[in-house]
Amino acid sequence: MEKIIIIVPYFGSLPSNFNMFLRSCGKNENVDFILVTDQDIQSQYLNIEIYRMEFETFKSIIQQSFNFQIALESPYKLCDYKPTYGKVLQKWLQGYDFWGYCDIDMIFGRIDHFVSDEILSECDQIYHHGHFTLYRNNKINNDRFMSDKGLDYRKVFTSNKIYFFDEQIMPEKFDLLRVPRYKGKDFIDINPWRFRLIDVFEKNTRFFKSQTTLFEWDEGELFKWMLDIDGKFVKTEYLYIHFQKREMIDQTNNEDHVLITTKGLLPRQSKIDKQLFLELDENNFFGDIKKRFDKQKFILNRRIKRYILK
Known part of the structure; x- marks a missing residue:
């Protein structure tokens, strides 16, 4: 290399x-x-x-x-x-x-x-x-x-x-x-205006309405786990994950296996299965409402910085 x-x-x-x-x-x-x-x-x-x-x-x-x-x-x-x-x-x-x-x-x-x-x-x-x-x-x-x-x-x-x-x-x-x-798309860019961890490039795909999504950092390798609409696991490797205006509280202690979730960065303590998915990545109505409010505030600030400042 x-x-x-x-x-x-x-x-x-x-x-x-x-x-x-x-x-x-x-x-x-x-x-x-x-x-x-x-x-x-x-x-x-x-x-x-x-x-x-x-x-x-x-x-x-x-x-x-x-x-x-x-x-x-x-x-x-x-x-x-x-x-x-x-x-x-x-x-x-x-x-x-x-x-x-x-x-x-x-x-x-x-x-x-x-x-x-x-x-x-x-x-x-x-x-x-x-x-x-x-x-x-x-x-x-x-x-x-x-x-x-x-x-x-x-x-x-x-x-x-x-x-x-x-x-x-x-x-x-x-x-x-x-x-x-x-111009490859080898990374995950998290949508900052949704509560769940959804890739901005995944709209209108088979997995967009999947039950849940979970990410894992495993001794230096990064994976996306998805439970699709048919209830099957799909595991895909990626180059990096970008959080984009989202705070990710680190609750790990230098573990080699880390879960990246809506609850932050967590040590992986058990195998990944459907029960773990449901525990770590649920929909949140009020969380989505807050994200919509944050989006409008961000757009306003961005317009000020981009068009008013000279």
Whole structure:
């Protein structure tokens, strides 16, 4: 497998699932991670380095690569700067074939079970949804965010408006440039506006109205268990699960078998069967009502950040 490094800047209070996120990174021994943060974090994993710095220091590092004043007033705006890391953080990426970034409100399975040698040899961008993306580490590819194809990066970097440059603009640029990229859907992106743990990509499929869904992290591998409408178990492996605006309280104690449920992260203490499903993942009418309210509040705040801030 090619050498891969993932850059993870995060500033502010850590989410409840952070220790589990860190453990899942540590289980991917053949992928390196750099976590840039203002929090006091210790890593016991050889493949994870912690770079302790304030947000303003990280901002100044990015600024050094541009001859105009960038707009970067808060960590939220970093989503627009993620595609620049190959250029602005190049001294951290020496010796790596691919670099990338990811969110921390997620848990990895095995990256090498999905990012194959064939995909790495053929594609210059791998995935594009923002929670996890990889880029080939060479000058041509690292400079593609500055291409005149698509939206001008200078417009994005001189405005406090959020453009979602990482997950919307960069895929468009790669397609306009006719650069090969991998568009696979190997991950779970949890719908933030439903009480149950439902993948946003599963609408209108056979399993959307299934009795229940459960996720399991098993010694570094991630699985989705489903009890379908015929009462049969279906078990599928995935690259990662992204919680997306959902707090996941970690009730584990470094166990190797973890259940990911509406009740949070729980140690798996018995075999997975129908009774366990019913205990851990039930429908909740009032929970769905609250989620709908949260959605309207989020939309309002997002419009303020995206369209009013200049």
